Amino acid sequence: MDRLTLRPARADDAPGIAAIHCASWRDTYSNVLSPEFLAGPIEQNRSELWAARLAAPDEARQVLVAESPSTGPAAFLSAYRDADARWGSLIENLHVSPALRGQRIGERLIRTAATALAAQAKATGVYLWVFEANQAGLRFYQRLGGQVVERSTSKLAEARGATVLRVFWPSLEALRV
Numbered sequence: 001m002d003r004l005t006l007r008p009a010r011a012d013d014a015p016g017i018a019a020i021h022c023a024s025w026r027d028t029y030s031n032v033l034s035p036e037f038l039a040g041p042i043e044q045n046r047s048e049l050w051a052a053r054l055a056a057p058d059e060a061r062q063v064l065v066a067e068s069p070s071t072g073p074a075a076f077l078s079a080y081r082d083a084d085a086r087w088g089s090l091i092e093n094l095h096v097s098p099a100l101r102g103q104r105i106g107e108r109l110i111r112t113a114a115t116a117l118a119a120q121a122k123a124t125g126v127y128l129w130v131f132e133a134n135q136a137g138l139r140f141y142q143r144l145g146g147q148v149v150e151r152s153t154s155k156l157a158e159a160r161g162a163t164v165l166r167v168f169w170p171s172l173e174a175l176r177v
């Protein structure tokens with residue numbers, strides 16, 4: 001595979017990002033999200049979300065795409081600056097195409113996003129929510145120095161009350177990338 005480059009997402013990336021999001025949720029959350037949702041409605045749900053987010057960008061949101069010239073978008077990260085007064089900036093979504101995982105693409109996306117957040121955010125903290133059932137994802141964040149600081153219940157109706165964990169880095173220095 002060609003070397004991946006990272007760049008900010010454009011409006012015309014919406015279908016490509018939605019496709020990665022669907023494939024990743026289907027692959028990773030088969031034991032978390034309802035089978036009915038994963039079988040069909042997920043596609044319209046993710047398409048509408050990304051079309052709306054990228055058509056009218058919010059200046060606090062940073063969406064990064066990793067792509068190769070031959071295959072197009074392979075992974076993406078969405079971050080929201082200063083989302084929470086206590087915890088800082090939120091990593092809303094991070095997904096690598098299932099076939100391309102384990103090549104440090106996720107780490108590169110986090111490093112790039114965190115560097116931009118450190119330059120622009122008022123708060124130094126960075127946090128995200130991960131499903132407790134997503135143990136591989138949780139290990140990935142812990143390897144990067146993230147600390148589990150809270151348990152809660154997913155607000156996503158399709159998650160049917162699944163437990164989510166808040167993972168927190170107090171500063172860029174705490175992020176081991």
Ligand SMILES: CC(C)(COP(=O)(O)OP(=O)(O)OC[C@H]1O[C@@H](n2cnc3c(N)ncnc32)[C@H](O)[C@@H]1OP(=O)(O)O)[C@@H](O)C(=O)NCCC(=O)NCCS
Nearest residue numbers: 028094095096101102103104105106107129130136137140
């Ligand atoms: C978690 C994720 C973003 C990490 O990105 P990545 O590019 O695969 O990660 P890296 O190559 O930088 O690191 C690989 C590490 O991720 C972990 N990992 C998590 N899910 C993995 C998977 N399906 N395949 C391989 N490694 C995975 C491994 O523990 C690996 O650590 P190791 O190299 O010490 O064994 C990516 O695997 C992914 O998209 N997973 C599914 C969606 C998801 O869980 N997103 C986060 C939601 S909060």
